[in-house]
Amino acid sequence: MIEPQMDRRYFLTEGLAAGAGALSFSAVAAAERGRTGPADFSHPRSFVTTTFGRIAYTEMGSGPAAIFLHGWPLSGYHWRGAIARLQKSRRCVAPDFMGLGHTEVPPDADLAPARQAEMIVALMDSLGVARADLVSNDSGTTVAHLLAAHHPERVRSMLLTNGDVHTNSPPPALLPAIEQARQGILIDWFERHLREPSFAASEEGLGQVYTDPAFFTPELAKAYLGPLMTSAVKRRQCQQYGVAFEPNPLPAIEPLLRKSAIPARMLWGTGDALFPPAWANWLHEALLHSTGIRLIAGAKLFFTEEFPDIVADEAHRLWTVETGH
Secondary structure (H helix, E strand, O other): OOOOOOOOOOOOOOOOOOOOOOEOHHHHHOOOOOOOOHHHOOOOOEEEEEOOEEEEEEEEOOOOEEEEEOOOOOOHHHHHHHHHHHOOOOEEEEEOOOOOOOOEOOOOOOOOHHHHHHHHHHHHHHHOOOOEEEEEEEHHHHHHHHHHHHOHHHEEEEEEEEEOEOOEOOOHHHHHHHHHHHHOOHHHHHHHHHHOHHHHOOOOOHHHHOOOHHHOOHHHHHHHHHHHHOOHHHHHHHHHHHHOOOOOOOHHHHHHHHOOOOOEEEEEEOOOOOOOOHHHHHHHHHOOOEEEEEEEOOOOOOHHHHOHHHHHHHHHHHHHHHHOO
16 A cells, blocks of 8 residues: 655555545455465574573564564464564564563563563663664553653654553453463463464454454464463463453553654554554654554554555665654
């Protein structure tokens, strides 16, 4: 979709109203779906030891750094398709948050979003990254906000996709799952995905947060959930990751976000029950250097994994227009 050059306050998607120019899912469905599996993503995983623990990450490409922030209960593997498309213009780094993926931290580690943000800063220091473009999804968007508020000198730009914003963190619809995590029983639901492939790729499993539930294949379930079942500590920490999102840290940083000079762009799926487009609008109005919103009609929370071409397109636009390269 070719977007005209408009004033920065104009919605470059041609508006938020239904039918007012948001890219239709039928159009997206005709494009490549980015079904990159483990066999196609053979770049080795790396680890760096920080004061937080042994942090897992994947790094590909060269140039200015870009850091990709994933959601719950996923890992940096979520961004494999986007990274494959962006590695020629960026040094792409996709870490696994504490408590998720292959990252290893002490049993009593604080997994709250503020500590996750500090871990990212420590990772950047270890990798010699002074500043980075951020690309975020789901709970990773919380961490992006915290980095922008508390470490603005480390953030070159932000491409923010469906995720926690202001008072919608955690979203009300997620509270029952967080309560199950607090009770230590959500892990049974996660584990069921590995036993029952049909459940995983359904509206009852994690398939419900993909635009096409069948995208969440047994292979993908194993990539994300397998590492979380390897020890009692990992089983507990993957649940604590969600519990640690309460209390919500975002309202307190609103004044800092409203003064932020960081260029930002929102890429938002409209079919997401947890993070509706009104929150993309909130960010557009709050961030002085917002370049606008691109809506993907009907797309659900983890569409950024399903449609990496769209992520790469928006990242290139933001980086070219706002950062000059």
